[in-house]
Amino acid sequence: MNGAQSLIRTLVRSGVDVCFANPGTSEMHFVAALDSVPEMRGVLGLFEGAVTGAADGYARIAGKPAATLLHLGPGLGNGLANLHNARRAHTPVVNVVGDHATHHKKYDAPLESDIDAVAGSVSGWVRRGDQVADVGSVAAAAVAASMDPPGQVATLILAADASWDEGGQVAEPLPPRTPAAPDPQAVASVADVLRGGEPVALLIGGQACREPGLLAASRIANATGARALVETFPARLERGAGLPALDRLRYLAEQAAQQLDGVKHLIVAGTRSPVSFFAYPGKPSDLVPDGAQMHTLADPSQDVVAALEALAEEVAPDTLPTLAEPSRPVLPSGPLTANNWAEVIGALLPDGAIVSDEANTSGVALPAATAGAPRHDVLTLTGGAIGQGIPVATGAAIAAPDRPVVNLEADGSAMYTISALWTQARENLDVTTVILNNSAYAVLRVEMLRVGADLSGPAAKTLLDLSSPGLDFARIAEGMGVPSSRATTCEELAEQFRRALAEPGPHLIDAVVPPHL
């Protein structure tokens, strides 16, 4: 058995059986080894950002890591932005980066670069597999490391000779570390705060954004009057009829400040103290209101759901949560606007959908329009590195082949990793992509005003404009084998969205919408 075979066998034994890959020469033995381990499914991406984003989306839904396969430093570089998003999502990823053979590195061949330095910027764990006999054990350690609570990118740098040499050894899975139990003192102290009668906000994140955590948070809020909020960009948020519909803390610091206005205590559970996404001249970066006290119920590496449930038991033993009633918007009609497209989605979102949400500025009306829709998961842009939505949808569809995946995607963001559509076609994934095509980097028009920069000059305007030439996403997607259409009215969007959901395989709808600004 060579090193590559021992690697793949170890991954499979550790439960990792999907590998999103964009390989090169140094990874050829890994590719060949896929045929000797049929339990491992190799999924090809045409660009590494598609690969790493898919691994992120996969793990958010599967609850376990996928492997990646990247080619040397430049391949890692191409995958870095979506590994950054995975890092912020606390997604477990076994990030395999092929390297030159150990004896080849000193020659500084053209593709040589400092993989370790680049990997360190996104990984909680980096190790090299340089000796064939160690590859299996390093792989088992990588899987375990990726699952270390709350989850992280674990990068395994695999030397080509360790891959091709004979003498590979399959390693047994390492026992995963479980999240630290809640701290009873923290629970008691937060319970005291909640009973103290002062205005309190409870901000939850991470694993608490799924049903058990949401139920506990809603009960706590109902019993104590605390405002329960979800972190701004949750990795996976369960929503819809029958679940508590907690507001997310807003992206715009001005709006987040309103949500937290008057709060004397801010309790965080499974997330960090909230900060402004960007700095703005003269504005505070820290979103904790002046004079408010911070309390940590559970940090992201702790069992936040158990902590919330213990707290609910303490302060809300007999209180019920508030659950969203089934409710859908009426299907709107007429030309698409910046907001009514979301009502079309809300009216038609299928039961059990996974929503990869990178709608950005176009998505303002989405939460309200889908709050009473059938239950669904929302996967958001955790790290702010745009170009995540299409790959994450791709990975989510691999993880849940029986669930419809809906990708709501801003036009500017779509172009970073557009080739992930090809992987959707190749794997016949049931993903419906709706491009919100407003022909602009609309978020930057908003941000330019917020940072106090002058938007009025032609050079600045031009750099935020995507209308010259306009992007025809239906053509682009058809060029990659994805059946596509264009919608300019609510009726067209509804008809095309229904049809896309009814047919198997991927579809794309290029929805022409006006920008908010």
Place this chain on the structure above:
Amino acid sequence: MNGAQSLIRTLVRSGVDVCFANPGTSEMHFVAALDSVPEMRGVLGLFEGAVTGAADGYARIAGKPAATLLHLGPGLGNGLANLHNARRAHTPVVNVVGDHATHHKKYDAPLESDIDAVAGSVSGWVRRGDQVADVGSVAAAAVAASMDPPGQVATLILAADASWDEGGQVAEPLPPRTPAAPDPQAVASVADVLRGGEPVALLIGGQACREPGLLAASRIANATGARALVETFPARLERGAGLPALDRLRYLAEQAAQQLDGVKHLIVAGTRSPVSFFAYPGKPSDLVPDGAQMHTLADPSQDVVAALEALAEEVAPDTLPTLAEPSRPVLPSGPLTANNWAEVIGALLPDGAIVSDEANTSGVALPAATAGAPRHDVLTLTGGAIGQGIPVATGAAIAAPDRPVVNLEADGSAMYTISALWTQARENLDVTTVILNNSAYAVLRVEMLRVGADLSGPAAKTLLDLSSPGLDFARIAEGMGVPSSRATTCEELAEQFRRALAEPGPHLIDAVVPPHL
């Protein structure tokens, strides 16, 4: 004047007047400042790999750097692969990466990451502009550093507050360092080797790949019997009728070994000792033949052309160079093959063309087919990070608006940075892209055999196959506003290539060719 304005004014004063940009919120004051300094041309890319590759292509032709504008660590990551290629090309690039405001960094906001570590992997020079008063001087230093012989990526990390604060100061250009003069002892010693009567190869690179260096190398070869060779992947190689047609050292180590077979002395000038691109089991990485002696006439930071001319004066004072005669292939007919498409290009390549060559395996027949074509420049894949060709063509066209740019592009490579086509349409650049569409990662089929991996299994085969679904590049390009067509015969390719050259603005031809393997 704010910091951003002082930055742009300093760049312009230092001769940098093109900025390839994909900005975000932290770069908004830079964008706004473009309107106060109209001498700076902002060119938008939809993805950072398009931006950095364009900056590389621009400088290879302009002989001076462009600036980039990238958004934080993830933006730098997206641009990293083509910065890697620029590093290997010794291309001067002023790589501006926006960062959070200095007071915001400690909050570890979602987009925070270790920009310095990632930048260090591709940059010869990294500095921060954290104080508004320093931004101008740091910018002047960045331009000078980028031009340090032989040229490098100089990364300026620009804090958002240093950009928006008032108090910017325009800095004077720093005097550029000139390449070190040739070492007379090295010239004399190499001359002795050449006169010694033993088999010699002369491998030239860098600046020597333009007319004066080529002429000197040809004279030396003619006078001494040395084999003159050009490095495998020159940043910019001047070719065509009236110039010496020196062979390039081959990519495949087996073929390179043949070119160097029997050599007792290997003289390098403007390049390094040749090494195998990848490692292969049981094969040497060092391409210097056993027992041969290495001699360095000039390293890449020295004035290699002066060194070659001094050497020619010494050993070939009265010898003329051999110049390629004007000669073009006869236009072939019938279905496109893996080789005959290159004859179509050779038959029709216009005078003064710039060829961005990322044809990879499909390009085997290209050098012979174009050796006697009118004079042209060839820009090659210096660092091996695929996805360079379309962006490099884009930047080259900005640098030389009066020259036709021809981009010969492998299908797999094209998909990494396909959105650069949109920038070509937006800027109405005269670029003709010919996609060599063989529906495969054909190079990896070759490499799999060379590394001794088993290609026969279905999983391995599938991961190198791009035919399911096939990529329709004409549709993809039309979706980005580039007029496109598809060619399956030589006649179609010739007709479409002629038409594309005759019309202004960008065009794409999707040339369907069989793979070599």
